[in-house]
Amino acid sequence: MTAVPAGTANWSSSGTGAPAPARPAVPWLTIIPLAAMMAYADGFWMVSLRGAVGAIERTQEPFASWLRESTVLLPAFVLAVIAAVTLALRWFGPLLAGKKAFLTTALLVAAAGTVAGTVILAASEAWDYALQHDLMGSLHHASSVQSVEQLDQASLGLQLTAFGYGVGLLLVTNLVVTGWTVAIRGGRLDVSRQQKATPRRTPRRAVTGRARTVATDLRQTLAAVALFGSAAIHLAVIPDHLSHWVVASAFFLALALAEVAGGVLLLGRPGLNVLVAVAVASVVPLVLWVWSRTSGLPFGPNSNAPEPVGLADVAACLLELGTLVIALVLLRARRRETGEPERRTAASAHLRALAVVGAIAIGSLGVAGAVPGWLGELPSSGDTTHSVTH
Known part of the structure; x- marks a missing residue:
């Protein structure tokens, strides 16, 4: 955590001649590592849960799926971290002063990453259930209606249980990952970086x-x-x-x-x-x-x-x-x-x-x-019909 030395603010001349403070800019060197660590760590748990309870169509090549999907979802985690540091900027100012501001910001980052991961996990579990529901429907001709309904209910319960465990895993993982990343960066957690303004006078x-x-x-x-x-x-x-x-x-x-x-x-x-x-x-x-x-x-x-x-x-x-x-x-x-x-x-x-x-x-x-297969055989726009729309 960086302190705020007295009298070290950057000042520049504005059009009126009065001094103006340097503008806060986005601290990408803080945001990108935090987002990347949470994206790939959360992606590991999502693929692992899918391998345990997911549809068989989406459990092939787990390593390639983890690498591809975590990369695709990285912007969503970047968005979450930016939202967290923006809120911290409004609450505590451009520089974190004190342990309370530092810890609150770290918790905000972990919570924002968990929210993003939870939304993605919910979508993944819902898609797994939809695929399994279709599979249960195809068994209608080979089994009784009652047994198909029981299997469908069991599948729904399994997905809900996996979602509950997954949310807990994501929260703990993001707390650990946030603390670890901040520690690797020497205890620095920036919500902004000072962008120096040009010293010349502007009309x-x-x-x-x-x-x-x-x-x-x-x-x-x-x-x-x-x-x-x-x-x-x-x-x-x-x-x-x-x-x-x-x-x-x-x-x-x-x-x-x-x-x-x-x-x-x-x-x-x-x-x-x-x-x-x-x-x-x-x-x-x-x-x-x-x-x-x-x-x-x-x-x-x-x-x-x-x-x-x-x-x-x-x-x-x-x-x-x-x-x-x-x-x-x-x-x-x-x-x-x-x-x-x-x-x-x-x-x-x-x-x-x-x-x-x-x-x-x-x-x-x-x-x-x-792209067919990138998110576990999701249907593309051209799978069933082929018009001049998306």
């Missing part, structure tokens, strides 16, 4: 303009990351569609290229036409997805047949919906041009990281769900 007009664009820059960055995530998901589903419907693969390729181009333009200074194009590129696949999952598209190999909902298409739709909302907000702000400055808060860098890492986490789950 008042430039300072006001920069403050006004803080929120706009955050929205543009988040929309760009969401577009890149959607593009990655669309590229991942192309191989699955090539052998069934080439038109769908061509659509996904064109859509991915358009999303990448839109994301790149959003990282610069997008004009009105770019924002409109981004909104259109987001709303079109959303409309096609709703159409295909309700009544079915009137064309393609499985015309007029509703398609099942999968992890990849849900992740892509979440990212596209977020992009659409941000594009509409930016379009509205562009028209209004109120000129009111938007001030940067002490946790703005952390909030920016939360938003961006959240989009990355959704994108990584979507890509994993689009």
Whole structure:
């Protein structure tokens, strides 16, 4: 734990000539090790529980499954740790002073990792039960209905018991891992790092303009990351569609290229036409997805047949919906041009990281769900039908 020496704060000259403290920035050297340790440690217990009580379809190659799934889920744990240090930053300030603040922050980190692991474990156990339920249904013709129902109830009870044990294991593991990681780092647990500001004087007009664009820059960055995530998901589903419907693969390729181009333009200074194009590129696949999952598209190999909902298409739709909302907000702000400055808060860098890492986490789950076998034979969007939607 680092102390706060008196008179060591970094100061820089603002546009008004008054001194301004250096802005807190995200301590990635603290967040990444903590998140990685919890992701791979929790992933070990999840795969172990699956091997003990999970569906047989998901118990093959345990080491490869642990390595692959823990890597895919790493952004979710990064998101959890950022949320914990952001809360600690608001409670205790940019530097932890005293044992109470230090221990509370460590407990927050372990609790946040446990919450993330618990949500993932619940989804894994639910999927195992669904697969086992289908297997019990296939035994209907070979066994009595009563015995099938008994087996199904026993399977549900087993999954609930495994979930309870798993939550306890995750909590204890994350407490140990957090303490161990902090000890390896020499007892340091940073909730922020001081980002030095430039010492030169900045004109008042430039300072006001920069403050006004803080929120706009955050929205543009988040929309760009969401577009890149959607593009990655669309590229991942192309191989699955090539052998069934080439038109769908061509659509996904064109859509991915358009999303990448839109994301790149959003990282610069997008004009009105770019924002409109981004909104259109987001709303079109959303409309096609709703159409295909309700009544079915009137064309393609499985015309007029509703398609099942999968992890990849849900992740892509979440990212596209977020992009659409941000594009509409930016379009509205562009028209209004109120000129009111938007001030940067002490946790703005952390909030920016939360938003961006959240989009990355959704994108990584979507890509994993689009590749057959990556998450234990989860059905991809092209397993049963092959339209030009996710």
